[in-house]
Amino acid sequence: MASIELRNIRKAFGAVEVIKGVDLEVRKGEFMVFVGPSGCGKSTLLRLISGLEDITSGEMLFDGKVVNALAPSKRGIAMVFQSYALYPHMTVYENMAFGLTLEKGHSKDEIQQRVERAADMLQIRQYLDRLPKQLSGGQRQRVAIGRAITRDPKVFLFDEPLSNLDAALRVATRIEIAKLHESMDHVTMIYVTHDQVEAMTLADRICVLRDGLVEQVGTPMELYEHPNSVFVAGFIGSPKMNFISGEKAAAFNAETVGIRGEHITIVPDNGTWSGTVIHTENLGADSYVYLEMGTEEPVVVRLDGANDYKSGDVVHIAPMEDKIHRFDGAGKPIR
Amino acid sequence: MATDVMATPVAATGGKIKSELMQQRVRAARWFLLPMLIALAVVAGWPLLRSIYFSFTDASLNNIDGAEWIGFGNYFRVQQLASGAVRYRGLLVDADWWNAVWNTLRFAATSVFFEAVLGMVVALVLNAEFKGRGIVRAAILIPWAIPTIVSAKMWSWMLNDQFGILNDLGMRLGLLSQKVAWTATAETAMQAVLVVDIWKTTPFMALLILAGLQMVPKDIYEAAEIDGVHPIKQFFRITLPLVRPALMVAIIFRLLDALRIFDLIYVLTPNSSATKTMSVLARENLFDFDKFAYGSAMSTLLFLIIAILTIVYIWLGKVRFDGGDR
Numbered sequence: 001m002a003s004i005e006l007r008n009i010r011k012a013f014g015a016v017e018v019i020k021g022v023d024l025e026v027r028k029g030e031f032m033v034f035v036g037p038s039g040c041g042k043s044t045l046l047r048l049i050s051g052l053e054d055i056t057s058g059e060m061l062f063d064g065k066v067v068n069a070l071a072p073s074k075r076g077i078a079m080v081f082q083s084y085a086l087y088p089h090m091t092v093y094e095n096m097a098f099g100l101t102l103e104k105g106h107s108k109d110e111i112q113q114r115v116e117r118a119a120d121m122l123q124i125r126q127y128l129d130r131l132p133k134q135l136s137g138g139q140r141q142r143v144a145i146g147r148a149i150t151r152d153p154k155v156f157l158f159d160e161p162l163s164n165l166d167a168a169l170r171v172a173t174r175i176e177i178a179k180l181h182e183s184m185d186h187v188t189m190i191y192v193t194h195d196q197v198e199a200m201t202l203a204d205r206i207c208v209l210r211d212g213l214v215e216q217v218g219t220p221m222e223l224y225e226h227p228n229s230v231f232v233a234g235f236i237g238s239p240k241m242n243f244i245s246g247e248k249a250a251a252f253n254a255e256t257v258g259i260r261g262e263h264i265t266i267v268p269d270n271g272t273w274s275g276t277v278i279h280t281e282n283l284g285a286d287s288y289v290y291l292e293m294g295t296e297e298p299v300v301v302r303l304d305g306a307n308d309y310k311s312g313d314v315v316h317i318a319p320m321e322d323k324i325h326r327f328d329g330a331g332k333p334i335r
Numbered sequence: 336m337a338t339d340v341m342a343t344p345v346a347a348t349g350g351k352i353k354s355e356l357m358q359q360r361v362r363a364a365r366w367f368l369l370p371m372l373i374a375l376a377v378v379a380g381w382p383l384l385r386s387i388y389f390s391f392t393d394a395s396l397n398n399i400d401g402a403e404w405i406g407f408g409n410y411f412r413v414q415q416l417a418s419g420a421v422r423y424r425g426l427l428v429d430a431d432w433w434n435a436v437w438n439t440l441r442f443a444a445t446s447v448f449f450e451a452v453l454g455m456v457v458a459l460v461l462n463a464e465f466k467g468r469g470i471v472r473a474a475i476l477i478p479w480a481i482p483t484i485v486s487a488k489m490w491s492w493m494l495n496d497q498f499g500i501l502n503d504l505g506m507r508l509g510l511l512s513q514k515v516a517w518t519a520t521a522e523t524a525m526q527a528v529l530v531v532d533i534w535k536t537t538p539f540m541a542l543l544i545l546a547g548l549q550m551v552p553k554d555i556y557e558a559a560e561i562d563g564v565h566p567i568k569q570f571f572r573i574t575l576p577l578v579r580p581a582l583m584v585a586i587i588f589r590l591l592d593a594l595r596i597f598d599l600i601y602v603l604t605p606n607s608s609a610t611k612t613m614s615v616l617a618r619e620n621l622f623d624f625d626k627f628a629y630g631s632a633m634s635t636l637l638f639l640i641i642a643i644l645t646i647v648y649i650w651l652g653k654v655r656f657d658g659g660d661r
Contacts (some may be wrong), residue, residue: 052557073563077387085554089576098572099562 002063002076002154002188003028006048009058011044011212013278018044020212031189032180034162034197035235036209042192043159045209049190050079060156073099078148079236082164084140086147087130093128096147118149121183121197122176138169156184158191162198178202183261196236200224208232230331233258237286241325242299248273254326254334261288261302263323271316275299277309291315366656383638389631396625400507411634426632427454431608431616439612442525443593446532451586453533454540459574461541462548472545479538487602490531494518494603521609528610532596540585548574583654590648594641613637 004026011019018041026032034042047053049059051072060067067075086095096115100106119125122142132140141161148156158177162170178201181189193199199206200220208215208223208231216228220236227233233241237260245256266289275293287307290298301317310313326334353361385583390409395401411425426432461472478486493500496516517527551574559569575582597614604610611619617637621630648654 022489050561052560071563072561077561079558079561081554081558083552083554084554085558087555087573089573098564102562102564102568120639145556 004155004188004190005059005061005064006045006049007059009045009048009060011041011048011053011055012056017056018212019048019056022209022214023209023215024109024217025226026188029185029188031191031202031204033199033203033206034190034192035194035196035206036211036215036236040209041212042194042209044080046157046159046190047057048174048193049155050077051075052079066158076152076154077157078153078155079159080141080144080161081146084132084144084164086140086143088132089207091129092124092143092146095132095143096128096150099147100152107228109241114150115146118146121180122146123148129191137165138173141165141173142176145177149180149184153187156187156189158193162193162195174198174201190259197238200236206236208235226333227258227325228333230256231260233325233327238325239300239302242295243297244299246294249326252324252326255329256327256331258325258327259302259319259323263299263320264317265298265320266296266301266303267316267318269316271318273299273319274314276315277311277313277315279311280307280309283305289315291317340517351492368594379629386631386634386638389628390635392628394631395628396622399428402628405628409628410636426629426636427615431611431615432633432636434608435611435613435616438525439594439596439614441594442529442532442610442612443590446529446593447586447589449529449533450540450589451582453537454544454585457537458544458548459570461545475541476538478535479542481535483535483598484602485533486535487599490527490534491518491603494527518604519607521607524604524607524609529605532599534594535599536589536592540589540653543585543588544578544582547578547585550581551577580655583652587645587654589646591641591645595637596643613640614651 004024006022006024009022009024010017018179020041022045034045036042040169044053048055051067051070055068062070062075062116072079089240090098091221095112095117096118100114114302115128116125119128123143124139124142124146127135127143128225132143141164145161147287156196161177162173165173177191180254181187181202187324191198203220205217205219205222210231214231216223218226227241230243234243239261241258241260242264243256243258244269249255249257273293274292277289278292278298279290281288281290286305287303289301289307289309291301292298299317328334336454369613389399389402391404392402392403392408393408405407407425409426411423411427414422414424416422457475461468481489493496493516494502496502496514496519499517501517502511504515506514513525555573556569559573565573595614596612597618600610600612600615601618611634614637617630617633619630620633624630
């Protein structure tokens with residue numbers, strides 16, 4: 001069990017500053033997700049926590065102790081890489097046991113027990129004798145997770161572990177990781193992803209990063225309901241929040257108003273706004289209607305069930321008043 | 336490393352189930368191979384067979400076409416002298432030949448061992464990231480790029496007993512009490528040849544190993560870092576097993592080369608029994624001594640020895656030439 005504290009952490013590669021002063025606290029046993037667009041520094045931040053990269057300035061504390069100069073292996077961490085990073089010449093068992101066999105004070109029996117326990121948790125026991133190349137991508141990722149579990153870490157780091165898997169496997173592995181977190185509630189987990197769905201479904205708290213700075217930290221619902229900026233509002237939630245500016249926003253005393261597709265209803269007449277249908281998508285359980293109404297991007301309305309609007313139809317829409325997000329010129333919320 | 340390949344596709348061995356596409360591919364492959372096979376047969380196969388044939392005849396340079404079959408006489412024959420004493424003759428009881436075999440094996444084993452070790456060190460250095468790596472990579476290839484005759488002559492001057500720079504340096508620095516005839520003294524001749532050969536071919540070894548090193552994914556070293564694997568253990572437990580396929584192939588290339596070493600020894604230490612190798616001796620008999628058939632027998636044995644050593648090496652070392660990760 002470990003809490004992690006980052007104090008004004010900065011990281012520069014040559015002249016390029018990637019992390020520009022991050023303050024963050026990850027609580028004991030928490031599942032924290034770093035999310036953000038590519039290049040926001042989320043993976044770098046994870047590598048700083050792991051110790052694979054040196055911190056340029058600032059302080060990193062594990063349980064109140066500065067670990068800036070501590071080697072990765074002494075931080076009590078385990079890491080799951082996007083590319084699995086399995087040792088290709090070792091069997092699954094050897095891959096999982098390798099770290100332990102090099103540490104002193106572990107008997108063969110103990111190592112075997114720990115490997116088998118981890119293998120059982122992930123249902124990879126039947127693959128223990130195989131080489132990584134004889135496994136599918138999903139199986140390899142589970143071995144990589146198993147290797148991390150075997151280390152019995154205080155902190156579990158995931159670097160985009162699902163991005164090399166196909167969509168169905170991604171959902172299945174996501175659920176497994178969530179279960180893993182439940183069964184290892186004493187372990188602090190930090191998970192990096194660019195996929196906001198993974199962030200929403202897995203996280204206790206999400207840290208949204210942008211250009212090497214923390215944009216907002218909070219529970220998934222906090223971020224969904226009270227985004228701290230236009231950026232967070234647009235990044236969290238699917239479909240993306242609609243942004244309306246100009247005169248229509250001025251009517252709400254804001255530079256920009258944001259309203260999610262699921263918070264707009266189509267009304268017969270006397271709507272707040274009206275627009276022309278340019279496209280519809282029926283997903284079965286719900287459907288999206290794209291409206292052209294003079295905004296930068298078409299406004300998306302999410303409806304339950306199927307709909308039969310056609311391109312060219314003119315419809316009136318009404319946003320739910322209490323779900324409207326108002327932002328000022330700097331992109332900050334007006335509350 | 337082809338991490339995405341689940342398993343190597345199984346070739347259709349059933350024969351009957353070959354699709355039209357497969358048949359077409361096999362046909363095309365045969366046509367593409369044909370020119371190379373013909374060229375090989377002309378420049379390698381035919382001369383080899385001729386050499387083997389001559390080794391069973393009494394051919395001489397003056398009378399190649401009139402050579403007559405004498406069986407195994409060049410290899411081994413029993414001769415009864417007029418005095419009644421029995422003498423064994425032929426290549427298999429020729430002390431000069433076995434000396435040359437021993438020289439060759441000693442040279443090959445020593446040079447390839449040092450080249451592999453030094454090549455690995457150089458490759459590891461070149462694989463690290465540092466400023467000017469490109470230039471260093473190019474520079475390190477220079478010894479290998481120089482034609483052997485040139486570098487052998489260059490070294491022979493450097494090693495010269497009277498005017499050589501090595502003796503001069505050694506005397507000035509007080510390392511030598513007197514000038515040494517490095518290439519002419521029996522005790523130092525082999526060392527001199529080995530030094531030059533190692534200097535010359537380590538870059539080649541390094542290059543092949545470097546190619547192998549670059550196939551090793553970087554992220555597994557990060558995983559090892561987190562596993563707390565000591566750098567020396569990382570080398571022996573991760574790097575070495577993973578570059579082993581490349582290393583084994585590199586060693587076999589060098590072994591083949593070293594076993595038929597000729598030019599370096601011919602230039603550096605001509606006619607020294609301390610360094611004379613199978614190739615040098617065979618050429619000497621073929622052309623200088625006009626024992627064409629006897630030289631052919633040497634060439635044939637040389638071929639056999641190299642073939643056997645190579646097969647043993649591939650078999651014992653489980654060498655795979657597909658460069659796969661085991």
